[in-house]
Amino acid sequence: MQIFENQGHKIIQADCIEALQTQICDNSVDLIFADPPYNIGKDFNGLADKWETEESYLEWCYEWLDLCIAKLKNNGSMYVMTATQFMPFFDIYLRKKVSIISRIVWYYDSSGVQAKNKYGSLYEPILFCVKDEKNYTFNSEAILVEAKTGSKRKLIDYRKNPPQPYNTEKVAGNVWEFPRVRYRMPEYENHPTQKPMALLERIIKASSNENDLVLDPFSGTFTTCAVAQMLNRHSVGIEIQEEYVKIGLRRLGLQNEYQGEKLLKELKSYEKPSNELALKLFEPNGTSIYGNH
Incomplete structure (x- = not known):
């Protein structure tokens, strides 16, 4: 486990359950956004998003869900995502422990053919839950x-x-239309399930106030933490993958280097100079025409 912290923002590189158990105090968090692996076979930088059985996936989810509920303040809110096929299990499990205020559909268009023998998937479900349905933050004028x-x-x-x-x-109603993060978008990072900043902005504006603490137990590209920082909230992001932690360190400005490596956003393919241009920049002996710098 490694912990990086500066000016009200903390990154914990660890397994989410271990971090929740040991690093987050009970009743300390104002808002949680949980976007876990969906158990659908995505490749997270070599870590497979696939459990042996659906039952083992759900058992794991119930464990971190219970921990998240414990970390929430009594007037706190939690937004939870998962695949459409698992959300009914989440819904039934959570409604016994918290109040589900809204069942949200995040809708997005598709740039290509999604399916030929069934209806294509164009949405992801989100549960908006609170501990006390008579006492929670909801800034309706902000959304x-x-x-x-x-x-x-x-x-x-x-x-x-x-x-x-x-x-x-x-x-805003409970059907949200935000485009998915695409390769050519300025906010894009190298991650298979990055969520758009606009989606997190709505959630954080609605369900927290300035200086509140926002927790993301599966931070990925740290969009939740970056938006929280932009909106003057504090944040804690948990992430097990080192490559994604480096994205978080850069996006939050916590460090400029990591183990001697400068933390720079990787250029996209269309931003890199072409081979022809690269050849023009160098003399035949390999020396840059601009001299040695």
Whole structure:
């Protein structure tokens, strides 16, 4: 286990269950966003996202879910994701321990053919849970979206006296449309299941306040922590993979180097100079035409 910490932000490189058991105090966290491996065979930098049985996957999930609930403050909130086929098990398990306030659908379009013999998968489910349904943070004014009835259709509500135009804004509903993070997007990092910053921004704005503590037990590219930092929250990110920890250290500005390696964002293929250009930059003897620097 390694711990990196600076200015209210902490990265714990460890197994999530070990870190939750030993490094996070009970009743200390305001908001948890948990996006675990889905048990669908993704390759996380050589670590397989596949358990021997569905039962063993669920047993593991129930263990970290119980730990997350223990870490939440009494007025805290938790957002949980998993694959569509496992979310019913999560729902049934969690409703006995916390209050499920909303069942959210994150919808995204697909850039290509998803399936030919079934309906393609175009959404991921999210559970919004709280410990106390009468006492939790929900900043509705921070997550207003366009109300098309009022803003585009300009309809009048004649039930009111006097009649009034419909509102042009409303609180976001439980179907969220955000594009998935794609290779050419500026926020892209080298990770197979990176979540968009816009999705985390809505969650963190709605369910926490400035200086609150946000926890992500499966941090991946550390988007949760990066958005928390941007919104003046504190954060703790847990991640077992060293390569992803280095992304977090860079994104949060906790370190410029890691074990002698400069932490720089890897150039994408279209950002790298072509072979032809590279050859022009060097003389036949291999010396740069710009001299030695």
